[in-house]
Amino acid sequence: MKKTVIAAIIAVLLLAFVPLFALKDAEFGGSDDAGSQVVEEVDSSYEPWAAPILEKILGGELPGEVESLLFCVQTGIGVGIIAFVMGRFVERKKWMKE
Amino acid sequence: MSKKQKQIIALAGVFALTFGIVPKVNAMHVMEGYLPGGFCIAWGALCLPFLAAGFLSIKKTLNEHRNLITLLAMSGAFVFVISSLKIPSVTGSCSHMTGTGLGAILFGPSAVSILGLIVLLFQAILLAHGGLTTIGANTFSMAIAGPFVSYGIYVLCKKMNINKKAGVFLAAALGDLFTYCVTACQMALAHNADTTFGAALGKFLVVFAPTQVPLAIIEGILTVIIVMGLETYAKPELRAIGYIKEAK
Numbered sequence: 001m002k003k004t005v006i007a008a009i010i011a012v013l014l015l016a017f018v019p020l021f022a023l024k025d026a027e028f029g030g031s032d033d034a035g036s037q038v039v040e041e042v043d044s045s046y047e048p049w050a051a052p053i054l055e056k057i058l059g060g061e062l063p064g065e066v067e068s069l070l071f072c073v074q075t076g077i078g079v080g081i082i083a084f085v086m087g088r089f090v091e092r093k094k095w096m097k098e
Numbered sequence: 099m100s101k102k103q104k105q106i107i108a109l110a111g112v113f114a115l116t117f118g119i120v121p122k123v124n125a126m127h128v129m130e131g132y133l134p135g136g137f138c139i140a141w142g143a144l145c146l147p148f149l150a151a152g153f154l155s156i157k158k159t160l161n162e163h164r165n166l167i168t169l170l171a172m173s174g175a176f177v178f179v180i181s182s183l184k185i186p187s188v189t190g191s192c193s194h195m196t197g198t199g200l201g202a203i204l205f206g207p208s209a210v211s212i213l214g215l216i217v218l219l220f221q222a223i224l225l226a227h228g229g230l231t232t233i234g235a236n237t238f239s240m241a242i243a244g245p246f247v248s249y250g251i252y253v254l255c256k257k258m259n260i261n262k263k264a265g266v267f268l269a270a271a272l273g274d275l276f277t278y279c280v281t282a283c284q285m286a287l288a289h290n291a292d293t294t295f296g297a298a299l300g301k302f303l304v305v306f307a308p309t310q311v312p313l314a315i316i317e318g319i320l321t322v323i324i325v326m327g328l329e330t331y332a333k334p335e336l337r338a339i340g341y342i343k344e345a346k
Binding site: 009020080096 | 129132134135168171172174175177178180181182183186187190220221223224225226230231285290291292297301302305312315319320322323328330331
C-alpha cells in the first residue's frame with residue numbers, strides 16, 4: 001500500500017519533469033496563446049471581441065509575477081482544504097472502532 | 099491488487115514517455131473573446147440544466163448526510179489544486195489537468211459542474227485564464243462533458259468487474275482527455291471560415307490532445323492516490339455516498 005503510493009508519486013514526478021529535461025530548447029510557453037494561433041490559421045478574419053476582465057481594469061496584461069502569485073493562491077486554497085480535511089480524517093480514524 | 103497497480107503505472111509511464119516528443123504549442127480553455135457571441139450564449143444555455151441538476155444533487159446529498167460536506171469540499175479543493183498546476187508536457191508546451199474525475203466518481207457528474215464552475219470563475223476573473231464570455235463553453239467542456247465521461251467509464255468498469263482502482267484511473271484520465279477533445283470541437287465549430295469543420299477540428303485536436311495525454315495519465319494516478327487515501331481514512335463518508343457497498 002505504502003509502496004504503491006510512493007511508486008505512484010514517483011511516476012507522477014517523472015511524467016511531469018522528464019519533458020522539461022528531454023526537450024531543452026522547447027519553450028513550454030503559455031498555453032492560451034497557441035490556441036489563438038490556430039484560430040488565426042483556420043479563421044483569419046476573426047477578431048477577439050472581449051479581453052479578460054482584469055486586463056481591462058489594469059489596462060494591460062497582468063504582470064507575470066502577479067499571475068504566478070494568483071496561481072499560487074489558488075493552489076494554496078486547494079491544498080489547505082485537502083490537508084485540513086485529510087488531517088481530520090486521519091486523526092479521527094484513531095478514535096474509531098471498526 | 100498492488101501488483102496490478104504497479105503494472106498499470108509502469109505501462110502508463112512507458113506510454114507517455116514514448117508517445118513522441120514533438121515540439122508544439124497548445125491551448126486549454128477557450129480564451130476570452132474567442133467565441134462569437136451566439137456561441138457563448140448557446141453553450142451557456144446548454145450548461146444551465148446541468149448546473150441546476152448539480153445544485154439540486156448537492157443539496158440532496160448534503161441534506162441526507164450533512165457530514166459529507168468535508169468530502170465535497172475536498173473534491174472541490176482537488177479541482178482547485180490540480181487545475182492550477184501547469185505541467186510541462188512531451189509536446190514542449192505546458193497544460194494543466196482538470197481534476198474533475200474525483201468529484202464525478204464520488205458525487206456523480208452533475209454535482210461536479212458546480213465545483214468546476216467555481217474554479218472556472220476564479221480563473222477567468224483573476225487569472226485571465228479562460229474568460230467570462232466563454233465561461234459557458236468552458237463549463238460545458240471541463241465541468242460537464244469531462245465528468246460525465248469519467249462517471250460513465252467508472253460505472254462501466256464497475257459493471258464489468260474491472261479492478262476498482264483501474265476503473266478510477268481510467269475514468270479520471272479519459273475524462274480529462276475528453277475535456278480537451280470537447281474544447282477542440284467547440285473551437286472548430288466556431289472557427290472554420292477558411293477551411294471545413296473537419297479540417298479545423300483536426301488542427302485543434304492536434305494542438306490539444308497530444309499535450310494532454312501524459313497529463314491525463316498524471317491526473318489518473320493522482321486521483322487513484324487520493325481515492326486510496328480516502329478508502330483508508332474516510333470509510334464512513336464513502337459508505338454514506340455509496341462508494342463502498344454496505345455488504346462486503
